[in-house]
Amino acid sequence: MLDVNQPGLVLGIVGTGTMGRGIAQIAAQSGITVRLFDSRPQAAEEARANVGAMLESLAAKGRMSVDEARAATLRLQPVQSEAELAGCHVVVEAIVEDVKAKQSLFARLEGIVGPDCLLATNTSSLSVTAIAAGCERPGRVGGFHFFNPVPLMKVVEVIDGARTEAWVSPALVALAKRMGHRPVRAADTPGFIVNHAGRGFGTEALRILQEGIASFDEVDRILREAAGFRMGPFELLDLTGLDVSHPVMESVYEQFYQEPRFRPSYLLRQRLAAGLLGRKVGHGFYSHEGGKQQPVSTPAVPHGERRPVWVSADETGWRDALRNIVTAAGWTWDEGQRPSAESLCLVAPLGRDATTTALALGVDPERTVAVDLLFGPERRRTAMTTPVTRPAFLDSALTLLAADGTAVSRIHDSAGFVAQRVLATIVNIACDIAQQRIASPEDIDAAVTLGLGYPKGPLAWGDALGPGRVLKTLEALHIATGDPRYRASPWLSRRARLGVSLLTSEG
Ligand SMILES: NC(=O)c1ccc[n+]([C@@H]2O[C@H](COP(=O)([O-])OP(=O)(O)OC[C@H]3O[C@@H](n4cnc5c(N)ncnc54)[C@H](O)[C@@H]3O)[C@@H](O)[C@H]2O)c1
Incomplete structure (x- = not known):
């Protein structure tokens, strides 16, 4: 049995x-003593110098002592041939992302290393099972998927291939812990956890853009300033580069046999063809100068006319928050059961669009504006119109909602606004990862917070929003669009109906 904690x-x-x-x-x-091999001559030496310099700069910043940095550098041993890997207990490959190259490397290594040596692959998009299939003993091969930059991204996916033996993953889990990383275990499926769970953010944002609901910069503002993501999806696409992200989107979609939830957008293919790759070329969704994203001007808040405000927000419990906004601005609160003939009608739907909500309430869609306060009334607010909302009523709503200085976004009609919709998609995909037993609920949340930097794990986030509300949003989207991408995962719908946490595993 391999002991990865042994000093030698x-x-x-x-x-x-x-x-x-x-x-x-x-x-x-x-x-750990590290032997470094690369097929390009000098590359292993360069790697030692480069890592040595990193360690030195950590010591200069006081993150480790000079002696520790020196000792760690001495543990890096460049070697000139694969044969010099003979005494290794574990070999991790991080070569080119090509299944044949990885298969033949492992097949050669089997003839070099001892019988107990574990062979691990850092592949991000290939099947661990397929890589292992080139080996005489595929049982010793496991996935060990790190994220870039490795020292800062403190999570690693440990993947069992179809024939991986039972000792391999526990050894990789222990090795990850020894190296100070959080191991998460994943089944050998496309995208493992992080690149699978991360599909929702970009694809749903693109869908919203494609449907003409909001501009790309407005979607980014809403997801950053209301939902709390560090970066908007379009900023992220620009940073990663479309030449990288679009092929990944297409590959995950194809690997899941065209699962509609992962359907990529023609918008990206077109932009890719146009060379609008993002920051690296200076033009993406945003323009970039000297590597810096240039701001997009925000529309000015209009000077809308004051009117009485009638509110229906019982289903979301946002009535008091809206009343506070109206009274703080000194506008008249229309107390009537039905709106008066002059009133602005504010509705606060969950999941449904403004049109459906107005018609269900029997209020005038020409005077209706829907408001999303899902992430709290003090954060950026979203105002959504029906296709027939009169501009004067929209202006009034925008003026009112911005009266206390809170930022407001204006969008077109969409079941689930922008943030509800993107969050519901993310939660739904995470639920389906749990449903397919790809990973445990705890590991899904840990992988996503550490690997993608989301403010909360998607399952915990779904709990915070309310599984019933997430389910309702998806059902409304499914009805509004007829698109199976919005069908709710059975994991979500069962837990929502039972009123239990999305982190509830089955015994
Ligand atoms: N860069 C990322 O963000 C990232 C994240 C996670 C996983 N990965 C995966 O890690 C692996 C490496 O990616 P990278 O970004 O470090 O690539 P890279 O191009 O920076 O480095 C690959 C190195 O492997 C060497 N190499 C290629 N074929 C070889 C062979 N047959 N034998 C020995 N050396 C060989 C190359 O000379 C090069 O130095 C890929 O499988 C990739 O999918 C990359």
Whole structure:
């Protein structure tokens, strides 16, 4: 049985590019001897120099002592041939993302390393099972998927291939912990956890853009300033580059046999063809100068006329919040059961669009504006019109909602506004990952917070929003569009109906 905590553990790293260097750094920092091999002559030496410099700069910043940095650098041993990996207990490959190259590397290594040596792959998009299939003993192969930059992204996916033996994943889990990373276990499926769970954010935002609901910058503002994401989806697409993100979107979609939830957008293919790759070329959704994203001007708040305000927000419990906004602005609150003939009608639907809500309440759609306060009335507010809302009534609503200085976004009619819709999609996909037993609910949330930097894990976030509300949003979207991408995962609908947490596993 492989003991990865033994003091004399020797780790081989093949492929000393971006990922190999990062893995080498955290391994050396945790007292592990690292042999570095790369097929490009000098690359392993360069990697040692590069990681050594990283460690030195950590010491200069006081993050480790000079002696520790020196000792860690001495643990990095570049080797000139694969044969010199013979004594390794574990070998991690971080070579080119090509199944044949990885298969033949592992097949060669089997003839070099001892019988108990674990072979791990850092692949992000290939099947661990397929890589292992080239080996005589595929049972010793496991997935060990780190994120870039490795020292800062403190999560690693540990993946069992179809024939991985039972000792492999526990050994990788223990090795991850030794290196100070949070291991999450995932079944060998497209995108594992992080790249699977991360599909919702961009694809739903693109869908919203494609439907003409809001501009790309407005979607970004809403998701950043209301929902609390660090970056908007279009900022993220620009940062990653469409040449990277669009092929990943297409690949995950195809690997899941055209699952509608992951359907990519023609908008990206077109922009890719136009060379609007993002920050690296200076033009993406935003323009970038000197690597800096240029601001997009926001529409000025109009000077709308004051009118009495009638509110229906019982289903969401946002009536008091809206009343406070109306009274704080000194506008007249229309107390009537039915709106008066002059009143602005504010509705606050959950999941449904403004049109459906106005018609269900029997209020005039020409005077109706829907408001989303899902993330709290003090955060950016979203105002949504029906196709026939009169501009004067919209102006009044925008003036009122911005009266206390809170930012307001204006969007067109959409079941679930922008934020409800994107969040519901993210929660639904995470629920389906749990439903397919790809990972445990706790590991899904840990992988997403650490790997994608979302403010909350998607399942905990679904709990905070209310599983019933998320389900309602998806059902409304499904009805409004007829698109099966919005069908609710059975994991979500059962837990919502039972009134239990989305983190509830089945015994
Ligand atoms: N860059 C990322 O953000 C990221 C994140 C997670 C996983 N990955 C995966 O990690 C792996 C490496 O990615 P990277 O970004 O570090 O690539 P990279 O291009 O920076 O480095 C790859 C290195 O492997 C070497 N190499 C190629 N074929 C080899 C072979 N047969 N034998 C020995 N060395 C060989 C190259 O010379 C190069 O130094 C890929 O499988 C990739 O999908 C990358």
